[in-house]
Amino acid sequence: MLLDTPRGSSHRSRTVALGRTVTVTRIRLALPFTSFRAPIDRPSAGLAARAAASTPAVRMVAVEKQYGNVVAVAGLDLEVLDGEFFSMLGPSGSGKTTTLRMIAGFERPTAGRILLHGVDVTDVPPFDRDVNTVFQDYALFPHMSVGENVAYGLVVRKVPRAERQARLTEALRMVRLEGYEERRPAQLSGGQRQRVALARALVNRPRVLLLDEPLGALDLKLREEMQIELKAIQQQVGITFIYVTHDQEEALTMSDRLAVFNQGRIEQLGTPAEVYEQPATRFVAGFVGTSNLLTGDVAMQVLGRPGTYTIRPEKIRLAPADAVVGQDETGTPGTIRDVVYLGPDTRYIVELAAGARLVVTQQNLATTSTEALAQQGTAVRLVWKRQHELPVADGGAPVKEEE
Numbered sequence: 001m002l003l004d005t006p007r008g009s010s011h012r013s014r015t016v017a018l019g020r021t022v023t024v025t026r027i028r029l030a031l032p033f034t035s036f037r038a039p040i041d042r043p044s045a046g047l048a049a050r051a052a053a054s055t056p057a058v059r060m061v062a063v064e065k066q067y068g069n070v071v072a073v074a075g076l077d078l079e080v081l082d083g084e085f086f087s088m089l090g091p092s093g094s095g096k097t098t099t100l101r102m103i104a105g106f107e108r109p110t111a112g113r114i115l116l117h118g119v120d121v122t123d124v125p126p127f128d129r130d131v132n133t134v135f136q137d138y139a140l141f142p143h144m145s146v147g148e149n150v151a152y153g154l155v156v157r158k159v160p161r162a163e164r165q166a167r168l169t170e171a172l173r174m175v176r177l178e179g180y181e182e183r184r185p186a187q188l189s190g191g192q193r194q195r196v197a198l199a200r201a202l203v204n205r206p207r208v209l210l211l212d213e214p215l216g217a218l219d220l221k222l223r224e225e226m227q228i229e230l231k232a233i234q235q236q237v238g239i240t241f242i243y244v245t246h247d248q249e250e251a252l253t254m255s256d257r258l259a260v261f262n263q264g265r266i267e268q269l270g271t272p273a274e275v276y277e278q279p280a281t282r283f284v285a286g287f288v289g290t291s292n293l294l295t296g297d298v299a300m301q302v303l304g305r306p307g308t309y310t311i312r313p314e315k316i317r318l319a320p321a322d323a324v325v326g327q328d329e330t331g332t333p334g335t336i337r338d339v340v341y342l343g344p345d346t347r348y349i350v351e352l353a354a355g356a357r358l359v360v361t362q363q364n365l366a367t368t369s370t371e372a373l374a375q376q377g378t379a380v381r382l383v384w385k386r387q388h389e390l391p392v393a394d395g396g397a398p399v400k401e402e403e
Helices: 045-053 096-104 146-156 161-174 190-202 220-237 248-254 272-277 282-287 296-303 369-373
Strands: 013-017 020-024 058-067 070-080 085-089 111-116 131-134 208-212 240-245 257-262 265-270 292-295 308-311 317-320 329-341 345-352 357-363 379-385
Touching: 058 096, 070 096, 070 265, 085 096, 085 220, 085 248, 096 111, 096 131, 096 208, 096 240, 131 190, 146 161, 146 190, 161 190, 161 220, 190 220, 220 248, 240 248, 248 272, 257 272, 257 282, 265 272, 265 282, 282 292, 282 308, 292 296, 296 308, 296 329, 317 357, 329 369, 345 379
Parallel strands: 085 240, 085 257, 131 208, 208 240
Antiparallel strands: 013 020, 058 070, 058 111, 257 265, 292 308, 317 379, 329 345, 329 379, 345 357
């Protein structure tokens, strides 16, 4: 026997196990292209106002999750503002997906409390929480039209016909699929089917939408197209999005704020520009974008002081070996050992006389691939502003490659 799913749940496929209906929401997206090149420091005034004026959409207090002797999430304290696009970024096994599943109710914390809009939901089952969860894959009913797929959850919840039609029309308008109501999934492109899945997730009007790497299976160009459009849809509907990803560019592109996870803990929380420009630990510096680390004897030789420092590759410029360095600059000699031509940019790997290797990235404003590659083996001086030598804490495990 199939049971009606209470308010706040999503509908993609339904199966019965031990008398309970299990509902899964899956999504892919395909939306108009807008390019992205650098993290955007979004205005913080709106976030500050929301923080002062409203109860957080999600609050986690001393939350822990253990699987036997394995600690997946360790003493997490987190607040997500109402109407915020919040990303949880980290490598595999860092605890970000486990955190998302605890917010959804799919996992119960070993310790701590979870509050949604001020209400303690730690022991509340998923179908009684006013959240929807969307995953990497979508699952449309092939025998149903677009309109029937999108409105399926409303039918199950017995929403009146007039309201159901109005909400269906609104959802299709948001994803730019007006006039597609009678088509079947087989008559749509892959991108259009992905938009149908998004509309079906939004039509139930959850207060919090949880997204677990929904763009992970898409090719690079399509993923870049959807990053900007997904943020635009979030701003349009005005609900809280909590987005899990291991892709740094996704998090930097879309987020109002983001949390960098490592080994079950948050290493840093802030706006995209804060996290990128001012990494708090060597883990964050190495995981979010590309960074150079100077430490130990190399730091003493190059910077004249001990500690660990990060310098972003785009902050360094290549200068002739005999170039004069300004009073507010640091310069160190080296030799270009490798050149990687990337089209709009070129990446130079420079071996320092001090013994380390630094990566330098430069735009190809007037450099051809032949000219760039010909610089291999050239003696140079690396120069950067001292303000870009940022000290970082040594906490956090080394960055591991994704499997």
